[in-house]
Every structure is written in structure tokens, then in C-alpha cells.
Amino acid sequence: NAGVTQTPKFQVLKTGQSMTLQCAQDMNHNSMYWYRQDPGMGLRLIYYSASEGTTDKGEVPNGYNVSRLNKREFSLRLESAAPSQTSVYFCASTPPAGGPYEQYFGPGTRLTVT
Amino acid sequence: RKEVEQDPGPFNVPEGATVAFNCTYSNSASQSFFWYRQDCRKEPKLLMSVYSSGNEDGRFTAQLNRASQYISLLIRDSKLSDSATYLCVVNEFGNEKLTFGTGTRLTIIP
Numbered sequence: 001n002a003g004v005t006q007t008p009k010f011q012v013l014k015t016g017q018s019m020t021l022q023c024a025q026d027m028n029h030n031s032m033y034w035y036r037q038d039p040g041m042g043l044r045l046i047y048y049s050a051s052e053g054t055t056d057k058g059e060v061p062n063g064y065n066v067s068r069l070n071k072r073e074f075s076l077r078l079e080s081a082a083p084s085q086t087s088v089y090f091c092a093s094t095p096p097a098g099g100p101y102e103q104y105f106g107p108g109t110r111l112t113v114t
Numbered sequence: 115r116k117e118v119e120q121d122p123g124p125f126n127v128p129e130g131a132t133v134a135f136n137c138t139y140s141n142s143a144s145q146s147f148f149w150y151r152q153d154c155r156k157e158p159k160l161l162m163s164v165y166s167s168g169n170e171d172g173r174f175t176a177q178l179n180r181a182s183q184y185i186s187l188l189i190r191d192s193k194l195s196d197s198a199t200y201l202c203v204v205n206e207f208g209n210e211k212l213t214f215g216t217g218t219r220l221t222i223i224p
Contacts, residue, residue: 040216043201
């Protein structure tokens with residue numbers, strides 16, 4: 001199993017450009033998550049999806065949209081990138097309900113917006 | 115007040131020493147507790163879950179104090195490979211979302 005995979009690993013955007021971060025998991029997990037990690041801020045939840053076809057906002061959803069394409073894939077889209085979105089983005093997934101909700105993370109995407 | 119608070123460190127500890135971190139949480143409805151480890155420029159990985167009775171995994175011991183709302187991690191006989199950032203994580207009952215602390219940075223010195 002590859003676990004959780006993310007593409008791209010690195011990306012530089014200019015202000016106003018758009019892009020989609022891809023995430024896929026092959027562990028048959030139901031729930032998937034998108035986080036951003038900034039120095040001194042810890043991991044902050046952007047959006048999550050409890051199952052295929054459902055998505056919910058997390059702590060910092062503004063400026064982002066998501067798509068749960070199927071059980072395996074959960075993408076994050078920046079429609080008009082801003083310098084404040086410079087961050088490391090992690091995707092994660094969780095095994096089916098029953099707790100204790102251990103999350104498995106992808107390797108991250110390092111995004112710089114200039 | 116942050117939901118999960120940790121001393122950011124850094125803790126610089128000689129190899130072979132014992133080191134302990136604490137973490138406090140504010141939500142009394144928190145039900146599940148974890149320690150994650152994050153190496154520099156890598157993703158977080160689960161180190162261990164924290165159970166009410168306390169639990170041990172090799173050189174690592176985790177404790178939970180519900181009355182005072184804190185969890186702790188003790189590392190004995192520290193190794194150079196223990197150098198990392200340790201994230202305290204809590205989960206509210208019935209909620210799949212996890213709340214992460216900002217992490218405690220540990221460096222083991224030869």
C-alpha cells in the first residue's frame with residue numbers, strides 16, 4: 001500500500017493564480033482531511049470529508065474549495081492564490097468509524113505564493 | 115486560550131537522558147489523546163495513543179490526567195533518532211476531527 005499520496009510536492013504560484021492539490025489514499029478509509037501548517041500555528045484543519053460525497057468546513061476554509069471525487073481522492077483547490085496561503089499542506093485519512101481516529105498523513109505539499 | 119497548549123521548547127537534551135513533556139487541553143469533552151512525532155520537513159506520524167491508565171511502548175511512557183486536563187510523554191534513555199517535534203493531539207467524543215498542539219521541539223545532543 002502506498003498509504004496517502006499527495007501531488008505536487010512543491011509549487012510556486014503568483015498571486016491570483018489557481019491550482020488544485022491532489023490527495024489519494026489506498027487504505028479504504030472513509031474520512032479525509034486537508035490541513036495547513038504554518039510556523040508557530042500548528043496544524044489547522046481547512047476542510048474534511050466524512051464520506052464520499054460529503055464535505056465540511058474546518059477552522060480555516062476561506063479561500064479554498066474541496067472535492068471528494070470518490071472514496072480514494074480528496075482534492076483542495078485555491079481559486080485565486082494569495083501570499084497568506086503560503087504554507088505546507090497536508091492531506092490525511094482516518095480508518096472507518098470506531099475510534100480512536102488515528103490519522104495517516106501524506107508527505108505534504110510546500111506552496112509558496114509570491 | 116488555545117485548545118491544546120504545549121511548551122514549544124526547544125529542549126536540548128544529552129543522549130541517554132530522560133526527558134518529559136506536558137500538554138494541557140481545555141475541552142473537558144476530549145475523549146481520545148495521542149502523541150504524534152514530526153521530523154523536520156516531514157509529515158506527522160502517530161507515536162502512541164494515550165490511555166486513561168497510562169501506557170508504555172518501549173522507552174516511551176504516556177500518561178493522562180483527566181482531572182487536571184493534561185497529558186504527558188516521558189522518553190527514557192534518549193537516542194539521537196528521538197530528535198523531532200512532538201505534537202500533542204486530542205479528539206472530542208463523537209467527533210472525528212483532531213485538535214493539534216503546536217508541538218515541542220526536542221534535540222538530542224551527542
